[in-house]
Amino acid sequence: MGLKAIFKHLWGVKTSEEETIDPMKKFLIVGLGNIGVKYDHTRHNVGFEVVEALADKFDVSFEPVRFGHMAKFRYKGRLFMLLKPDTFMNLSGKAVRFWMTKEKLVLENLLIVGDDIALDFGTIRLRKKGSAAGHNGFQNVQDLLNTPAYARLRFGVGNDFPKGGQVDYVLGQWKEEEQDLLPERLKKAAEACLSFGMSGINQTMSDFNGK
Numbered sequence: 001m002g003l004k005a006i007f008k009h010l011w012g013v014k015t016s017e018e019e020t021i022d023p024m025k026k027f028l029i030v031g032l033g034n035i036g037v038k039y040d041h042t043r044h045n046v047g048f049e050v051v052e053a054l055a056d057k058f059d060v061s062f063e064p065v066r067f068g069h070m071a072k073f074r075y076k077g078r079l080f081m082l083l084k085p086d087t088f089m090n091l092s093g094k095a096v097r098f099w100m101t102k103e104k105l106v107l108e109n110l111l112i113v114g115d116d117i118a119l120d121f122g123t124i125r126l127r128k129k130g131s132a133a134g135h136n137g138f139q140n141v142q143d144l145l146n147t148p149a150y151a152r153l154r155f156g157v158g159n160d161f162p163k164g165g166q167v168d169y170v171l172g173q174w175k176e177e178e179q180d181l182l183p184e185r186l187k188k189a190a191e192a193c194l195s196f197g198m199s200g201i202n203q204t205m206s207d208f209n210g211k
Helices: 003-011 043-057 089-102 136-145 166-170 176-199 201-208
Strands: 026-031 063-065 068-075 078-085 110-116 124-127 151-156
Touching: 026 043, 026 089, 026 176, 043 068, 043 078, 043 110, 043 151, 043 166, 043 176, 068 176, 078 089, 078 176, 089 110, 089 136, 110 136, 110 176, 124 176, 124 201, 151 176, 176 201
Parallel strands: 026 078, 026 110, 110 151
Antiparallel strands: 063 068, 068 078, 124 151
């Protein structure tokens, strides 16, 4: 058995031979983004990059699943499910609702990760609930779950664009100076996602907001 296979066995996809996880110890971390090569590494896809950074930390791979791609790992008695929806940003809630229902997850164990132009580049802000603030991915999750009371991690992408240039900006590539700093900021955001499952939203907000 190779090293990656060993990690998958220890942290990865649950099999029928493995002990069933208490629903209160299962966490769904959803990175928002759009599928397709033209959207890779754009600001609007930073949600994908955050969950990818967490998957890399635990050496697990994303596999095709219903409504997206998912990586799983176990850590200290908890099961983390990392989801990249393939429904496109505007229909992200479809994937979220499906997996919440399938895994019988409680709303408190859901974290949605997406970009935010109202925050400076690399800034992390977690909230227990809130408005979508014009973000179509957050809005669709709210619409399909029928509540704004879900935890979200917003990753700042800045707003250095002219009037009317928001769409091109968020669908654009990172600047060279941002690319240099991005790995460290993605690592910090991934750590916040892990903390959400281990320490809860209140402690995670205290430890990571604005950091």
